[in-house]
Amino acid sequence: FIRNKSETCATEINLVKATIINILIMEEAEDNARVEPSSNPQLAHLVFLKMEDLMDGLKLLDYETKFCKQLKFKPFPRHYFAISTNPGEQFYAFTNLAAWLITTCGRSMEQPQEVR
DSSP states (O other), X not given: OOOSHHHHHHHHHHHHHHHHHHHHXXXXXXXXXXXXXXXXXXXXXXXXXXXXXXXHHHHHTTHIIIIIIXXXXXXXXXXTTTSOSOHHHHHHHHHHHHHHHHHHTTOOOOOOOOOO
16 A cells, blocks of 8 residues: 555556566576576476566556557567567567666666667
């Protein structure tokens, strides 16, 4: 139960930090899964579990309204960054999401521009 604006800001910053940590863990798990998938088959699924944690954190931050609508992105599918489908599009979305998370923490950062 949040009582005031400073508690709300602190809660959002903690959610952003947790989201960034989940992204880093997801990247490390993905790298480990590429190196030795046969030694631990469950490791390959860790990427998908971390992506679900990431999406839950983004939803708690109301990213669908504050990020997607504001920057004209469609909400990401549950495993959007876990499966490489369109690396250029995914990289652009990721850099914009990272910039948004950084500004949510109170730091100033320009949104990346798409190069055509």
